Amino acid sequence: LMIENCLLFIILTLNCLSVVIITVICSSSLFAGDSCCNPLSMGSIKKMVEEEVPGIYVLSLMIGKTVVQDTENGFFMDVNEQVSFVCDQLSQDPKLKGGYNAMGFSQGSQFLRAVAQRCPDPPMKNLISVGGQHQGVFGLPRCPGESSHICEWIRKMLNSGAYTDTVQKHLVQAQYWHDPLNDDLYKKHSLFLADINQERVVNETYKKNLMSLNKFVMVKFLQDTMVDPVDSEWFGFYKPGQDKELETLQESAIYTEDRLGLVEMDSAGKLVFLATDGDHLQFTREWFNDNLLPYLR
Numbered sequence: 001l002m003i004e005n006c007l008l009f010i011i012l013t014l015n016c017l018s019v020v021i022i023t024v025i026c027s028s029s030l031f032a033g034d035s036c037c038n039p040l041s042m043g044s045i046k047k048m049v050e051e052e053v054p055g056i057y058v059l060s061l062m063i064g065k066t067v068v069q070d071t072e073n074g075f076f077m078d079v080n081e082q083v084s085f086v087c088d089q090l091s092q093d094p095k096l097k098g099g100y101n102a103m104g105f106s107q108g109s110q111f112l113r114a115v116a117q118r119c120p121d122p123p124m125k126n127l128i129s130v131g132g133q134h135q136g137v138f139g140l141p142r143c144p145g146e147s148s149h150i151c152e153w154i155r156k157m158l159n160s161g162a163y164t165d166t167v168q169k170h171l172v173q174a175q176y177w178h179d180p181l182n183d184d185l186y187k188k189h190s191l192f193l194a195d196i197n198q199e200r201v202v203n204e205t206y207k208k209n210l211m212s213l214n215k216f217v218m219v220k221f222l223q224d225t226m227v228d229p230v231d232s233e234w235f236g237f238y239k240p241g242q243d244k245e246l247e248t249l250q251e252s253a254i255y256t257e258d259r260l261g262l263v264e265m266d267s268a269g270k271l272v273f274l275a276t277d278g279d280h281l282q283f284t285r286e287w288f289n290d291n292l293l294p295y296l297r
Helices: 003-014 042-052 067-076 079-091 108-118 148-161 165-170 172-176 180-189 204-211 230-234 262-267 285-291
Strands: 020-025 029-033 057-060 100-105 124-130 215-221 271-276
Touching: 042 285, 079 108, 079 172, 100 108, 108 124, 108 204, 148 165, 148 172, 165 172, 204 262, 215 230, 262 271, 271 285
Parallel strands: 029 100, 100 124, 124 215, 215 271
Antiparallel strands: 020 029, 020 057
């Protein structure tokens, strides 16, 4: 079964950007995506990696006591609490002491970057972002499937008051909502994204921890109809003050002011930018094996 077919189910959950964590240890890798235990989505990727890397051991972490809670928390649990939960679980696992690789799918990518920046023990070696939104999103352009009614409600909340205290604390997608038309409001009230992107103050520990990665791999989907703007998958975004003209990571203040250490990482060849045709999270097993699997071994 090709992974692009398996990922049709992931799209039904991740187009509304739900998240849960799956950790892969020993050859040690860490995945974030939809419900941790769904055999048709993250479960299929877990199985595929196990088949391709004999002997790899997989540990699944649920954010909640049940799969239902796990999925709900991807919509409504404070991201900072989710990151703290994962950091605590990783620090208590003796099998991870030697370090691990990490792979995030969709919003799981920026959540795992927060783990890398905030929790250096155990050390993350490689971070692979598959369709992540590292400069956030400004729009939810498409939300088909069974969860469409939830996404319509989310869209209304984001449009009416993304930076109010209540919405920020209780709606996951608001915590990486990046409004370029109200940049000051975003920087002041964003509880998650503005913090990990160092847009208020520079936390040197965040910077040091991210720079300790061996590789930071970012995958962009060239036909993506879910992430707006798609350039966020390569850490790009709209130029400040408008929502039409885009700028690359290298043109952004995060890079030119080197708030995250990305300049040095780029110079050292630690930043890897990959692109593939296809909509959000659609790729073949062959492409995955050729382009991403080497960073998980």
